[in-house]
Amino acid sequence: MGSCWCKDKTDEREMYSPTAGPASASMSLSPGDARLRAMKALDPSIVDQLVMEMLTLIASFVDNDEESPVLLVKLHVIADKEEGWLQVVSSMVNVIPLDNPLGPSAITIVFDDCPLPSRDSVIKLTKLFRLSRQRALSNALDVKMKRNMCVVLGCIAEKLAGPNSVAVLTEETLDFLLAFLDTNFEPCIVLFALIALEKFAHTTENKLVIRSRFDKEDVNPLLKLEKLANNEDYVWRQVGFCAQWALDNLFVIENRPLSYETVDMTPINVILNSHDVSEYLKISCNGLEARCDSYSFESVRCTFQVDNGCWYYEVTIVTPGVMQIGWATKNSHFLNHEGYGIGDDLYSLSYDGCRKLIWYKAKPASVQDLPEWQPGDILGCLIDLNTREAIFSLNGRCLTPCTEIFETTRCCKQGFFAAASFMAFQQCRFNFGHLPFSFPPTDRPFMAFNDYARLTDEEKKVLPRRYYLEKVRNASIPENACTLCYDAVADCTLEPCFHKGFCSKCAAQLRECPLCRAPILNVKRDI
Amino acid sequence: MAALPRRIIKETQRLMQEPVPGISAVPSETNARYFHVIVTGPEDSPFEGGLFKLELFLPEDYPMSAPKVRFITKIYHPNIDRLGRICLDILKDKWSPALQIRTVLLSIQALLSAPNPDDPLANDVAELWKVNESEAIRNAKEWTRRYAMDN
Numbered sequence: 001m002g003s004c005w006c007k008d009k010t011d012e013r014e015m016y017s018p019t020a021g022p023a024s025a026s027m028s029l030s031p032g033d034a035r036l037r038a039m040k041a042l043d044p045s046i047v048d049q050l051v052m053e054m055l056t057l058i059a060s061f062v063d064n065d066e067e068s069p070v071l072l073v074k075l076h077v078i079a080d081k082e083e084g085w086l087q088v089v090s091s092m093v094n095v096i097p098l099d100n101p102l103g104p105s106a107i108t109i110v111f112d113d114c115p116l117p118s119r120d121s122v123i124k125l126t127k128l129f130r131l132s133r134q135r136a137l138s139n140a141l142d143v144k145m146k147r148n149m150c151v152v153l154g155c156i157a158e159k160l161a162g163p164n165s166v167a168v169l170t171e172e173t174l175d176f177l178l179a180f181l182d183t184n185f186e187p188c189i190v191l192f193a194l195i196a197l198e199k200f201a202h203t204t205e206n207k208l209v210i211r212s213r214f215d216k217e218d219v220n221p222l223l224k225l226e227k228l229a230n231n232e233d234y235v236w237r238q239v240g241f242c243a244q245w246a247l248d249n250l251f252v253i254e255n256r257p258l259s260y261e262t263v264d265m266t267p268i269n270v271i272l273n274s275h276d277v278s279e280y281l282k283i284s285c286n287g288l289e290a291r292c293d294s295y296s297f298e299s300v301r302c303t304f305q306v307d308n309g310c311w312y313y314e315v316t317i318v319t320p321g322v323m324q325i326g327w328a329t330k331n332s333h334f335l336n337h338e339g340y341g342i343g344d345d346l347y348s349l350s351y352d353g354c355r356k357l358i359w360y361k362a363k364p365a366s367v368q369d370l371p372e373w374q375p376g377d378i379l380g381c382l383i384d385l386n387t388r389e390a391i392f393s394l395n396g397r398c399l400t401p402c403t404e405i406f407e408t409t410r411c412c413k414q415g416f417f418a419a420a421s422f423m424a425f426q427q428c429r430f431n432f433g434h435l436p437f438s439f440p441p442t443d444r445p446f447m448a449f450n451d452y453a454r455l456t457d458e459e460k461k462v463l464p465r466r467y468y469l470e471k472v473r474n475a476s477i478p479e480n481a482c483t484l485c486y487d488a489v490a491d492c493t494l495e496p497c498f499h500k501g502f503c504s505k506c507a508a509q510l511r512e513c514p515l516c517r518a519p520i521l522n523v524k525r526d527i
Numbered sequence: 528m529a530a531l532p533r534r535i536i537k538e539t540q541r542l543m544q545e546p547v548p549g550i551s552a553v554p555s556e557t558n559a560r561y562f563h564v565i566v567t568g569p570e571d572s573p574f575e576g577g578l579f580k581l582e583l584f585l586p587e588d589y590p591m592s593a594p595k596v597r598f599i600t601k602i603y604h605p606n607i608d609r610l611g612r613i614c615l616d617i618l619k620d621k622w623s624p625a626l627q628i629r630t631v632l633l634s635i636q637a638l639l640s641a642p643n644p645d646d647p648l649a650n651d652v653a654e655l656w657k658v659n660e661s662e663a664i665r666n667a668k669e670w671t672r673r674y675a676m677d678n
Binding site: 080085113116118120142159161164202204249256279280333335337463466481483485487506509510512514517 | 532533534535536537555556557558559560561563565580584586587590593595599600601602609610611623624625673
């Protein structure tokens with residue numbers, strides 16, 4: 001995010017007028033005049049055009065440290081006032097096309113970037129949408145608008161937790177969303193209605209209301225939708241995935257066994273590591289499929305490490321948007337809230353087939369003469385530690401080998417893991433070799449993780465996140481623990497200030513005393 | 528997720544057991560590093576009567592680096608910009624791992640009582656605060672009424 005534009009605000013009230021004449025949306029603007037033009041741009045057609053331009057921009061906007069692009073700033077300024085916010089949201093609903101792979105992600109980006117609306121604005125918006133069951137069933141709204149409304153409601157639910165989220169989830173909103181949980185609708189609408197309900201359910205009161213509505217149905221609609229988790233259609237497959245996840249994590253039904261208890265894990269010896277993943281990523285019960293529905297950039301590594309030899313795995317692309325899939329050592333950190341993932345440091349390398357970029361050190365290298373990836377495509381990831389090459393392939397077509405990563409990882413002697421990062425609403429499925437590969441490398445002998453890895457029965461369990469959180473919350477903490485990490489025993493004294501209460505691991509990371517800020521000249525171990 | 532550090536568990540337990548008056552910090556049901564925060568506007572400040580929503584996130588290397596905090600409710604304050612970002616030394620170079628979620632939130636509450644227009648993040652607000660404090664305070668009260676009192 002940039003830092004400049006919010007500091008030079010002058011009084012906007014006199015310039016801001018919904019009746020101002022139309023201004024032409026210009027493609028090339030400097031940040032300086034963005035505000036002024038944005039003020040004039042409340043003409044709906046111009047906001048529509050800004051939204052379309054933003055879609056193009058997001059596909060090419062790759063630098064995390066770059067200042068907020070002018071277009072986003074303009075939308076932000078327009079959305080700063082209630083009327084403008086309503087217009088931006090309406091424009092997104094009206095114009096974001098179904099076939100743009102970044103459409104729903106773009107809506108989350110705009111919501112994340114704009115100031116949060118007041119509760120009144122949001123309630124006005126839901127009135128503007130005229131949400132109801134009839135409206136969901138009517139043909140007055142096209143598929144695109146219905147889907148976009150669901151995406152918007154999900155974003156609002158994610159941003160407004162607590163009482164405001166309860167206020168938005170009126171009977172009418174609920175009727176509208178629940179009406180879509182039916183296979184007679186287009187799968188993209190069902191998917192985003194389900195995701196919106198999931199996000200509303202993060203507030204407990206909403207969760208109880210939604211659950212009671214499910215209970216009133218003859219058959220809980222989620223139980224029907226969950227059966228689609230292995231559907232051949234990639235959008236229905238996503239619906240199935242999300243329904244199953246919701247049943248395991250949010251809307252738990254008595255007598256329904258959790259998915260991890262019933263899934264057959266016998267042939268699977270390596271999975272996505274549910275202890276080595278950023279907070280919001282959803283992992284399937286067999287540990288091989290992952291999905292992100294959060295606006296953060298979520299990452300995961302697999303359970304198996306390779307140190308030498310030549311290895312290969314494949315990924316089935318379920319959604320065509322931004323994912324960065326490849327290899328990472330344990331040194332690679334998952335900075336999901338900053339937007340950094342696999343390929344964004346010295347210790348990882350990835351391919352993003354939506355924008356056709358190979359990522360390393362957070363720098364993209366453009367890939368020519370390959371199409372953008374599509375649902376069903378197979379990404380091949382080969383790492384040859386003998387020849388020090390990493391080679392990506394799409395449906396068997398190999399890209400140029402990458403070698404630089406082996407230079408920056410050589411000194412730390414850490415092995416590689418299969419790893420991936422996901423933008424909002426992206427999903428893919430991993431094959432580490434428990435199934436035959438679609439495009440196995442033919443130019444060299446290679447190994448598959450699944451033939452060499454072993455997991456205990458306990459390690460194969462992908463526990464629902466809430467169990468895991470409950471387990472850690474109930475953990476007890478010893479009395480003499482380090483006051484910084486509470487993990488190790490406090491056994492160090494800092495000199496010369498003589499403050500105590502720290503373990504050696506924490507003390508080693510300190511330059512000044514956390515209590516008095518005196519420089520640390522020596523750390524003395526007690527005993 | 529790497530196992531949740533005990534430090535975070537400890538702080539969460541204590542926030543639940545001994546909440547700070549005027550401040551509520553509740554961890555997200557799905558992410559133990561993300562807290563929904565509500566700070567009540569301090570008495571005798573232009574923010575009195577308002578309920579300000581913030582988000583607080585504990586980064587991977589917490590407590591060696593500071594929590595990330597921002598206002599979600601709009602607020603008219605010289606040290607808080609339009610995106611809700613807060614200019615507060617302990618969130619930046621004056622962070623110490625001995626500080627905690629509760630101390631950070633108390634400092635933010637104190638910042639509401641004592642705006643510091645000489646170290647601004649929102650320049651226009653700071654400017655007005657310096658040249659015409661009574662008008663700035665009127666604006667702050669108006670924003671509080673408009674954005675922080677609807678619930």
